[in-house]
Amino acid sequence: MRGGIMFKQSTQRKPSLQRRNLAMATWEGIPSVIFQTLLGGQFLTGFLLYLGATSGELGFVLAITTFVNIGQLLVAYLIQKIRSRKWAFVIFGTVQRVLWGATGLAPFLFPQQYWVAAYIGFYVSAFLLNTFVGMLWNSLISDIVPARVRGRYFGIRNTILNGLGTLFMFIGGMLLDRFPGGQGFLYLYIVAWICITANIATFFFYPDLPFERSRETGFLPMLKRPLKDRSFIKATGFIAGFLFLQNLVVPMYSYVMLELLEINYKTISLLNVTQTVFMMGSFYVWGNLNARYSNRRLLLWTMPLIALAVLTWGLISVFPALPVLFLAHILFGIGVGGFNQLAFNFMIGDTPKAERPMYMAMYSAITGVASFFGPLIGGQMYEWIEHWPKWTQVFGLQLVVGILMIVLAMTFGRRILRDT
Template identity: 70%
Template sequence: MNIMRNRPLRNRSKDLRKASVHRKNLQIATFEGIPSTIFQVLLQGQFLTGFLLYLGASSSQIGFVLALTTLVNVAQIGVAFLIQRLPSRKWALVTFIGLHRLLWGSTGLVPFVPQEHWVTAFIVLYTIAFIANTAGGVLWNSVISDLVPARVRGRYFGIRNTFLNALGSLVMYGGGIILDRYPGGHGFLILYIVVWVFSISNIVVFFFYPDVPFEKSEEKAFLPMLKKPLQDKLFMKSTLFLSAWLLLQNLTVPLYSYVMLQLLNINYEKLSLLNVAQTVFMMASFYVWGNLNARHSNKKLLLWTLPIIAVSSLIWGLLSVLPMLPVLFAAHIVFGVGVGGFNQLAFNFIIGDTPKRERPMYMAMYAALTGLAAFFGPLLGGRIYEWIKEWPQWMQIYGMQLVVGVLMILLALLLGRRILRDE
């Protein structure tokens, strides 16, 4: 009799301990995002483009650098297989994440080598950093999908993304003010000092990540493991379509900063405000997309994001008849709403609509295919901007966006409605 009465209490105590462990793990994952967000915001986007321009890079070299991070994602397929042989994911995660942070931060040392080697030295360090990040990314996605319980996943990532994007907006604006106040090398030196502080802090926080149990694939050999996502027709159709979409989108979007800094002569503070506006509306959209996701599937909502992203590209055409800043703010705001939903729903699609045991290989296949598309997009976009350098300036400033916007609308209508529908 006593045993029967005590059992529910023990079960309740066990549930409370489990809930406490989950809460602690989620707090660590959220806290880790703070230094990660700060140093990444200061090293990418407008700051990356600005630093490359300072180093003397051409538009095609900038396009190559912007595309490089996605090309190395192809290696995730090999990493997804190799992590099945790891006794522990934690220390491999710490190693590769640490290498990425240190090498990416080391690009700030490039101005100390002879000037004729600046761009080459940057590309070498940047490439090695993101090769390490490829392994780190697979490991982090694998760990975080096990760390966050499925029942709270949507709400947790919504809150985490909102908080970190708000922080990123403040950092972005502050970085823009620094570069306007201290132009050239002095400003970038200040940014890189901040980068080093927070990249080291980020590595330290990863030491506190839990070593969660790893549910490994049933397959032991590489080819059978690789065939799992390849034989999933619904997954492959969706992934190939999204890859084609990202190829189009990345013809212009990664080069927005180049157009605004180089062709429209916008200063860093205004550029930061544009990106902050985009981020604020992206954060607001997380809540809306999250609520819609409770009633509609990931694929259906992904389809809804596509025309929004296409319209953001078409808005650039209004530069021909309206003042510059209102048009740019409108384009960034609409893009923030669309891409916020796209990124959140694509992530949910990969970690929620795929088998748990095979998830690392599914994630790797998605990252490899979309990464190839996202690589060739900015690379081709950078080349196109060089080809049309002698064309009328309107074609360089907003003509590309108009062409890409029309193509995206056609792709969404002709293929998207058939591929991203609920089966």
């Protein structure tokens, strides 16, 4: 008691440093997901077509983002030499964001005949730098998020960010409908640049945590560490094989719906939004399950769901196409939501901490190559069967691939992804 007034001790406690770091990582993701939504997906395709890109140029841009993951093997070695992960992340992240945003400057800086080449130059440069940014972020976030809450935290974070991504996908589409052509894309890039600026500002709030470095000092010895880990390599190789099969047909869904089933863009957008909504809902469920079961076991559980989503296309032979497509997209959203989340947790949680950068790089390189060649071969397969009966293109190829995915998951998957 002082001066007749009793000062009560506040019952409210300041959030711990760990909680503040977790909240910061979520806030950083908000402007990031908004600008990536507005500069990727259907908007990337539309902008490239506006610039005059051919289908071959478009295919190259869509595929390059996974192929450059091979570069992470070198990055994993180089980041062992830096003093501060945070400031390296700030520098590389800033330049990468600026280069990605600079794709929108192509019509202002170059003559029309060079628009596509300028876009590709900025875009490829941005994603080459993204090999550094992604590796640094994965390394930082694996230390920021405690293992005991990793499943729930990423479940909640992914739900929030995917919800925002879906909202801005709608907003961006409405903006382009209202202002078609260059004016609409100008508005998209203005919003994207605001978010890029905000995203760069949030980088400075990341903690500069101590870095447990590899015990190896040379590149080749460091590279051999994950290669000698039989359990890790077998799991990564199996996941890459599953992704290869998945990418033979899934990237071609839009082609099948537009060209063969003659479904309009509005309906396809509704199907994609439905898939995203169910994927968002699944994040929290998979996150809670991850608190009880291992990453490997849950990864295996997601695979039959994804395969079933592919097999569901066969129901078009006996039921109307639209209800079947909604069911296929719902199952795929639930399955791939869990797969992506659990694969990330496997990459940062089931690997030795000191060697984690090279482990993550090896995983990204192997699965990146599979994800690169899957769509290329899948597109070629559709050309091979172009003159076959229509049903073989609409759902026949999906049935074959779906059966192979089920067989792969139930044979090799049960042995390789068992708890260790």
